[in-house]
Structure formats: structure tokens, C-alpha cells
Amino acid sequence: MTLPAHGRPADEILDELTALRARDLPTHGGKLFAYVYDPAVPGLDDLALRAHGLAASTNGLDPTAFPSLLHMENAIVAAAADLLGGDDTTVGNVTSGGTESVLLAVKAARDGRPEVSAPRMVLPSSAHPAFAKAGAYLRVALDVVPIDPVTLRVDPDAMARAIGPETVLVVASAPAYPHGIVDPVPAIAAAAAARDVRCHVDACFGGWILPFWRGLGVDGEPFALDVPGVTSISVDLHKYAYCPKGVSVLLHRTAQLRAPQYFGYAGWPGYGVVNATVASTRAGGPIAAAWATLQRVGRDGYRALAATTLEATRGLHEAIRAVPGLAPLLAAPESSVVGFRSDDQGVDVFVVADALARQGWHVQPQMSFGGIPRTAHLTVTAAVAPHVPAFAHALRDAVEAARAVGPVLSPFPQLEPAALTPEVVAQLAAAVGLDLSAGGPTDGTAAINAVLDAAPVPVREKLLTAVLDLLQRPAP
Numbered sequence: 333m334t335l336p337a338h339g340r341p342a343d344e345i346l347d348e349l350t351a352l353r354a355r356d357l358p359t360h361g362g363k364l365f366a367y368v369y370d371p372a373v374p375g376l377d378d379l380a381l382r383a384h385g386l387a388a389s390t391n392g393l394d395p396t397a398f399p400s401l402l403h404m405e406n407a408i409v410a411a412a413a414d415l416l417g418g419d420d421t422t423v424g425n426v427t428s429g430g431t432e433s434v435l436l437a438v439k440a441a442r443d444g445r446p447e448v449s450a451p452r453m454v455l456p457s458s459a460h461p462a463f464a465k466a467g468a469y470l471r472v473a474l475d476v477v478p479i480d481p482v483t484l485r486v487d488p489d490a491m492a493r494a495i496g497p498e499t500v501l502v503v504a505s506a507p508a509y510p511h512g513i514v515d516p517v518p519a520i521a522a523a524a525a526a527r528d529v530r531c532h533v534d535a536c537f538g539g540w541i542l543p544f545w546r547g548l549g550v551d552g553e554p555f556a557l558d559v560p561g562v563t564s565i566s567v568d569l570h571k572y573a574y575c576p577k578g579v580s581v582l583l584h585r586t587a588q589l590r591a592p593q594y595f596g597y598a599g600w601p602g603y604g605v606v607n608a609t610v611a612s613t614r615a616g617g618p619i620a621a622a623w624a625t626l627q628r629v630g631r632d633g634y635r636a637l638a639a640t641t642l643e644a645t646r647g648l649h650e651a652i653r654a655v656p657g658l659a660p661l662l663a664a665p666e667s668s669v670v671g672f673r674s675d676d677q678g679v680d681v682f683v684v685a686d687a688l689a690r691q692g693w694h695v696q697p698q699m700s701f702g703g704i705p706r707t708a709h710l711t712v713t714a715a716v717a718p719h720v721p722a723f724a725h726a727l728r729d730a731v732e733a734a735r736a737v738g739p740v741l742s743p744f745p746q747l748e749p750a751a752l753t754p755e756v757v758a759q760l761a762a763a764v765g766l767d768l769s770a771g772g773p774t775d776g777t778a779a780i781n782a783v784l785d786a787a788p789v790p791v792r793e794k795l796l797t798a799v800l801d802l803l804q805r806p807a808p
């Protein structure tokens with residue numbers, strides 16, 4: 333499958349792409365509870381695509397060459413700052429996604445303390461892996477504070493105790509992705525400020541919906557720049573701002589705090605390089621698409637979408653509560669995540685997920701970890717609201733089907749990392765129905781998840797990376 337010898341007709345290419353896309357999970361319609369965010373607003377996709385197209389050939393490498401991008405970036409940052417408690421000292425940038433916002437927050441924190449030779453960050457175990465990735469890329473060690481396996485919450489006193497002389501950053505989430513819990517930001521930020529350490533709030537997931545929920549009467553502590561001690565905050569526009577993928581915002585309380593985020597270089601015979609973000613050549617399309625989406629939806633539109641999502645979230649929570657054998661993760665949802673675990677040994681969450689998938693509903697299985705059992709995660713978006721009764725029905729059926737099947741156990745409970753050669757991993761994959769040549773599972777994911785679940789964390793990581801390595805091979 334190499335480059336075609338001769339160019340192909342456009343229609344043929346688009347037909348092929350359409351056929352390829354038909355094998356993907358459904359991005360619209362509210363039946364996929366992870367990866368995608370669907371507002372079900374007529375015409376919004378078209379507007380975003382046209383805006384994307386208008387800017388697709390620009391390059392954010394040099395904002396003085398393409399002032400349209402600088403204008404749109406500053407407008408997006410101003411909107412985010414307005415929503416997230418910023419004031420006239422707030423500055424920020426548009427990044428390509430939550431992970432990049434987190435990487436840059438960690439870089440700014442690390443490089444803001446050049447006297448610390450072995451920098452560390454303190455974070456709850458529920459914080460997004462983007463922080464672990466930033467730590468690995470930037471050599472910032474992690475001090476992970478476990479969340480309580482029953483309440484799923486982090487103890488702010490334990491966070492405070494974990495801060496040491498080498499801590500350059502303390503992290504809180506609003507909310508943390510796995511269970512949708514909003515960390516106690518005021519207490520965590522106060523502890524960080526007391527030690528003169530930066531505090532980043534990861535509101536990548538919740539930053540564009542929680543402010544509206546607060547206005548709709550959902551209680552919760554403040555979590556944004558209005559909280560003393562919070563020095564930076566991230567919010568993904570490709571989540572609850574319902575923009576096409578590739579846009580997040582990182583805000584800093586002051587320009588001085590942002591300064592170490594920049595990279596400038598003039599020590600070569602080429603053009604002067606100055607980057608606020610990881611990429612140098614920077615796609616203008618996602619920035620224009622996001623700008624257009626924010627302009628189109630507006631504050632009242634986002635408030636209405638947040639209200640619809642709130643109604644859907646409460647409906648899904650009640651649907652879970654009503655099914656014998658399942659338990660919702662929280663007494664009441666505090667963000668737009670709902671989740672469930674099994675409270676019946678005969679009902680395996682991974683099997684329930686497969687049974688739901690067979691009915692067209694896709695929840696996200698989560699491995700057991702730190703005393704927390706297997707769970708299923710549902711990211712709720714506005715598009716699901718009209719379909720809550722249908723989901724409730726499907727969930728009831730799925731649990732009955734899962735009870736009939738019984739739990740799935742790993743046929744390989746004891747795997748040694750050193751034994752996991754590519755050949756062994758390929759055999760394991762085949763044994764649990766993962767078709768590496770077709771690029772996915774042939775009949776559900778319960779067996780695959782059971783193998784991962786039974787393995788210790790380092791083995792899980794090795795298996796995941798080994799499978800991806802086998803999938804990412806040049807097409808034959």
C-alpha cells in the first residue's frame with residue numbers, strides 16, 4: 333500500500349475514506365461515552381469545518397506573518413480567562429490539547445525554579461497521565477498521593493505533607509477524569525502557596541462546563557483562578573466547548589509565571605525561533621475552528637448545553653442506580669462523568685461493557701487500581717439527553733446478559749515483563765481476540781481487559797505499548 337503511481341480521482345478517494353470511517357465508533361449521536369463530545373447543535377460542525385478550511389494553510393509559527401491567528405488566539409484566551417476567574421493580569425496560549433497544556437504547565441513550573449536540581453511534582457493518583465508523561469519527558473519526579481479507594485477522594489492534608497523542598501508544582505483536577513471528582517482546590521492551592529510552590533488546576537475536562545453548572549445551582553468549591561494560590565489552569569476546547577480536535581488553553585495568573593514556558597532560539601543561521609507551545613509550525617485550522625465555534629455558540633448557548641448535559645448526567649446516574657447488580661461511583665455526580673461498578677460478584681463490569689457495545693452503546697472500561705475495583709466511565713455530553721431512557725433499557729438488558737455469561741477471568745494471570753517479547757504479545761493478543769491485522773478486537777474487549785486487569789501496573793504498561801508497537805507497522 334505505497335504511494336499510488338498516479339494520482340487518483342477525488343471522488344474515489346473520498347469514497348474510500350468514507351468506507352474507512354464507517355468502521356470507527358460513532359462520533360455523533362450520544363452513544364459513545366468517551367473520546368468525543370457531541371453537542372448535537374445543527375450546523376455547528378459545518379461552520380467549524382469551513383473556518384478550519386479558511387485557516388488550514390496558515391502557520392502559527394510566526395504570528396506577525398499571520399496576524400489572524402494571533403487575533404483569534406488572544407480572543408480565545410480572553411474568553412477562557414473570563415470563564416475561569418482570570419483578571420487583567422491573566423495571560424495564556426492555545427495549545428493542541430490537554431496533554432500539551434499540561435506539559436507546558438510542568439515545563440513552566442520546572443524552569444521557573446532553576447535552582448532545584450531534581451524537581452518533583454505532587455499529584456493525586458487520579459490526575460491525568462499527561463502529568464506522568466510530562467514528568468517522564470521533562471524529568472520531573474512524581475509524588476503521587478493515593479485517592480481513598482472508597483470515597484475516591486484525595487486528602488488535601490496528605491497533599492500538603494507530600495510537598496517538599498524540591499516540589500516545583502502541585503496538581504489538582506476539576507474534575508479528575510476517571511470518576512468525575514473535583515479535587516479540593518482551595519485547600520490544595522493554599523498548601524502550595526504556603527510553601528511558595530505553583531499550583532496547576534487541570535480543568536481540561538471540566539473547565540468549559542463546571543462554571544455553567546455552578547450557575548445552574550450545582551454546588552461545589554471554587555476551582556479556578558479566583559482561588560488564591562492557583563497559578564495556572566488548563567481547559568480543553570475540544571471537550572466541552574465542542575470544538576474540533578486539537579485545541580486547549582493554558583492560562584497563567586501572570587506573565588511572569590508564563591515566562592519560562594517560552595522557548596527562544598537565535599543560535600543558528602536561520603530565522604529567529606520563538607515558541608510558546610511545543611510545535612513550531614503550528615496548524616491554524618483548529619484555532620480558527622475553535623474561534624468560530626465559540627463565537628457561534630456564545631455564553632447563552634454554552635449555558636443551555638450545560639443544562640442539557642446536567643439533565644442527561646442526572647438521568648444516567650438514576651438509570652445506573654435502578655439496575656440491581658450495579659452501583660454508581662458517587663452518591664451524586666459532581667461533574668459530567670457518571671460511572672458504575674458491580675456490587676454483585678456474578679456481574680462483571682467488563683462483560684456489561686461488551687453487552688452494551690453490542691447494543692450500540694460504548695462505555696469506557698477502567699482497570700482496578702489501588703483498591704478500587706473495575707469500573708465503567710461515561711463522559712456525558714449534550715447529545716445523549718434525548719436517549720437516556722433508551723440507555724436505561726439497554727443497561728438493564730446488558731446486566732442480565734452479563735449475569736448469564738458470568739465474570740471473565742484472565743487466562744494469563746501471571747505475566748513476567750521480561751517474557752513479553754513481540755512474539756509472545758502477538759500470541760497473547762490472538763488468544764484474547766485482538767486481531768492485530770484488522771486493528772482491533774474481533775468480539776468484545778472483556779477478555780483483553782481481564783488480562784490487563786489481572787496484571788500489575790508495569791506489565792499493563794508493557795502490554796499496552798507492545799500491542800501499539802505491533803499495530804503501528806507500515807501497511808502491507
Ligand SMILES: Cc1ncc(COP(=O)(O)O)c(C=O)c1O
Binds near residue numbers: 460537568
Ligand atoms: C482531566 C484531563 N486532563 C488532561 C487530559 C488530556 O487531554 P488530551 O487527551 O486532549 O491530551 C484529559 C483527557 O481526557 C483529561 O480528562
